[in-house]
Amino acid sequence: MKYFVVFFFSIISIPAFSQIETISGTVVNDNTYLPLWNINVVNINLAKGATTDAKGYFEIQAKVSDTLLVSSIGFQSIKVTVTNDWIKNKTSKIRITEKAYALEEVVIPPYDLTGYLEVDSKLIPEKENYFYNIAGIAKRYESGESSPNAFNRVISSLMNPADMLYNFFGNKPKELRKLKELKKDENLRTLLQSKYDRETIYLLLSIDKKELAEILERCSYSETFAQTANDLQVLDAISGCYEEYKVLKKK
Incomplete structure (x- = not known):
């Protein structure tokens, strides 16, 4: 008793x-x-x-x-x-604690500019990237490849159990459910719009820097996007890719 x-x-x-x-x-x-x-x-x-x-x-x-x-x-x-x-x-x-900063060397790109805008604009190469929209955000963002290839990437993940994207989406249901919660919390979304250090992403999804880079690449986002997008844009991009994955998996 x-x-x-x-x-x-x-x-x-x-x-x-x-x-x-x-x-x-x-x-x-x-x-x-x-x-x-x-x-x-x-x-x-x-x-x-x-x-x-x-x-x-x-x-x-x-x-x-x-x-x-x-x-x-x-x-x-x-x-x-x-x-x-x-x-x-x-x-x-x-x-x-405050961080201690040290001045770093500034590297200037090797473009031979003339000082004339019309001429110089033609000397600097343009990046051949596509643009896409993330739900809930008005601004367009850059992507390295068009959507048909993104479809093929997700399909290959479904067909190949050893694929990194397949393993990530299949083995982290708890972490990926947080992406749904993220859409409900405006405070967190506003906060993430000003963050670029990826710390929150690593902890939310239990991944590291290398895994994040590979996930974005498998979801067909460019290296430029991976380097310049804020944390909210990155999480929304992964969320969109996950929704595509779930739809294709059901089919």
Whole structure:
């Protein structure tokens, strides 16, 4: 009977620890202890985002053991785990450190320009890339290949179980479900529009830099896009490719 009671209370206590709560925090400079404005806070587990105000304050939905990525240009990114005491107290203070920058050499492309716009515009080669639209974003973006080849890439993934794209989409249902959550959270979408470091993408999808490059290439996005698109554009591109994959897999 004693063991039954312990087991019973263990079961009913589990939901309390996994319940989603709204927690808050303050982000400060590790050296000056001054609050930091416009710092990005992303809950990697729930695909939720927030940004600090002028007092360094933010609120975000989370549960125990969730990982928060705290980042901003000019500061070292850190990962913070949501603990039981944070959930209980509802607030916490996070300290981040400024980056030390060194000046790098600037390389000027070897174009022999004349100073006349009409002449110089013909001297600089144009990249032969296509343009495409990502749902929900008005601007057009560059792609290296046309859509028929993108279709062939996805088909080859379905036919070849060893293909990287097939394995990625087939083995990461949990991570890819976060892409749906991403579309629901406007705070996170706005936040990702200003990010280019791919840190959030690596954590959200549990991939590394090499895997991300290969996924974009298999989904027929150009190297230029992979290097210049913001994090939101990259995630929307992968999401679109995943939707194509699901449709073709059903067929």
